[in-house]
Amino acid sequence: MAGIYLHIPFCKQKCTYCDFHFSTTFESYRKSMIDAMCSEIRIRMKDFEGYVGIKTIYLGGGTPSLLNQIELTQIVSTLQENIEFNEVLEFTLEANPDDITEERLLFWKSLGANRLSIGIQSFEDEDLKWMNRAHKANDSLNAILLAQKHGFQNLTIDLMYGLPNQDLERWNTQLETVLKLNVPHISSYCLTVEERTALKKFVDNKQLTIPDEELVAQQFDLLVSTFEEHGYEHYEISNFAKPNAYAIHNSNYWKGEHYLGIGPSAHGFNGSERYWNVANNTSYIKSILQGVLPQTKEILTPQNQFNEQILTGLRTKWGVDLDKLKSILPLDEKFQSRIEFMKSTGVLEWVDKHFRLTKQAKLQADFWASELFV
Ligand code: SF4
Structure with a gap:
């Protein structure tokens, strides 16, 4: 969607x-x-x-x-x-x-x-x-x-x-x-x-x-x-x-769905590529008038996509979908043992095939996400 x-x-x-x-x-x-x-x-x-x-x-x-x-x-x-x-x-x-x-x-x-x-x-x-x-x-x-x-x-x-x-x-x-x-x-x-x-x-x-x-x-x-x-x-x-x-x-x-961004400074994402428009009103109008999209593009590497799934997923009650992670990159032993350690110390919990932050860990969501980045 x-x-x-x-x-x-x-x-x-x-x-x-x-x-x-x-x-x-x-x-x-x-x-x-x-x-x-x-x-x-x-x-x-x-x-x-x-x-x-x-x-x-x-x-x-x-x-x-x-x-x-x-x-x-x-x-x-x-x-x-x-x-x-x-x-x-x-x-x-x-x-x-x-x-x-x-x-x-x-x-x-x-x-x-x-x-x-x-x-x-x-x-x-x-x-x-x-x-x-x-x-x-x-x-x-x-x-x-x-x-x-x-x-x-x-x-x-x-x-x-x-x-x-x-x-x-x-x-x-x-x-x-x-x-x-x-x-x-x-x-x-x-x-x-x-x-x-x-x-x-x-x-x-x-x-x-x-x-x-x-x-x-x-x-x-x-x-x-x-x-x-x-x-x-x-x-x-x-x-x-x-x-x-x-x-x-x-x-x-x-949840990592696709979106279009319109207007100066807006971002868009299509699953593997991200763009962001220039954050300047005059340059934006000038460029569009010439038929040129005033954007910078970034192709996301599998590592970027993996980390992004973790960063956004850990912010939500749905957590991070393990199957989705596996479809981006194979999970190595180091990653799996980090997850187990964070579970045993009360940072993460499992719901079906998703892991998410416990209540007490939520305030430091970005920090815990960075601990799982590849
Ligand atoms: S400056 Fe504008 S965009 Fe920023 S918080 Fe105020 S009303 Fe919102």
């Missing part, structure tokens, strides 16, 4: 922690960008082998909710011309709370969007302020209620922990707020201080202090236990879902 991701590289303002690709000064070329993205859809669809059967659409960014009706219609019409729209199972649109209005919700629904991903990040104004988010806590609550009122029951919210001045009590209050809102899916990420962000400067200048590892681990434990006690399944390190509310698009990334 394949998916398509479209990266809308526009934002109202720059969040202090964000290192995604986006621009806040895009008015002069927004039309050219949408035209270029639609051209890219057409170009890539001509060479469709390996991407057969697109079942999920994900409009992310950046901020797709900044697009107006004409722009969104143009994108969706181009998709409709190129994929079997009635076979699409999930069409997610990312929206920021301050963009969510009744009119927009109804319009997004009319386009076929059946899932919203709302960038909440925190329900406290104090946090939203240093984050330089464009919304207030109250906007978030109103946005979620309005979306639910207009039939977007299938929605997910992003929420961050590991924030400056966030003790366990404040984190617990956030979790209680989420539970009251009855959303079926939550993505919760630990704040990371990325290079070349305003947050990095704040931390380096000691204007902000992030919590130590021990507190972050306690926040993660509280996150997991709270949602599990309330009927959410912890199906990926950062993701929680009520029964049948998994994110299909993102689950396919973790």
Whole structure:
């Protein structure tokens, strides 16, 4: 099952922690960008082998909710011309709370969007302020209620922990707020201080202090236990879902399915080859206008594919499929004894022919994955 991701590289303002690709000064070329993205859809669809059967659409960014009706219609019409729209199972649109209005919700629904991903990040104004988010806590609550009122029951919210001045009590209050809102899916990420962000400067200048590892681990434990006690399944390190509310698009990334990426900085993958588009809006538009895909390609060696299966599989409740690993590379004795050792020390457990991380090992998923790399 394949998916398509479209990266809308526009934002109202720059969040202090964000290192995604986006621009806040895009008015002069927004039309050219949408035209270029639609051209890219057409170009890539001509060479469709390996991407057969697109079942999920994900409009992310950046901020797709900044697009107006004409722009969104143009994108969706181009998709409709190129994929079997009635076979699409999930069409997610990312929206920021301050963009969510009744009119927009109804319009997004009319386009076929059946899932919203709302960038909440925190329900406290104090946090939203240093984050330089464009919304207030109250906007978030109103946005979620309005979306639910207009039939977007299938929605997910992003929420961050590991924030400056966030003790366990404040984190617990956030979790209680989420539970009251009855959303079926939550993505919760630990704040990371990325290079070349305003947050990095704040931390380096000691204007902000992030919590130590021990507190972050306690926040993660509280996150997991709270949602599990309330009927959410912890199906990926950062993701929680009520029964049948998994994110299909993102689950396919973790299962190694194929996907197309459209737009500046977007990535695509066809099982053995990966590409990523240039993360520069001007270069992207210029290249597409000349009919050239602005991409860099990498052919994955069997070792790369093997390691990737481990890295993504260990993040999920499904774990790593042993048969799939064997089909990529034969498993040598050293690898098998490492697996046995990690099982005996409580890091890994087996479910059918899959191995996965135990609860206590999940917070260090990337570290444990690297221990198994070939
Ligand atoms: S709105 Fe999202 S993509 Fe844009 S700067 Fe903020 S976090 Fe980054």
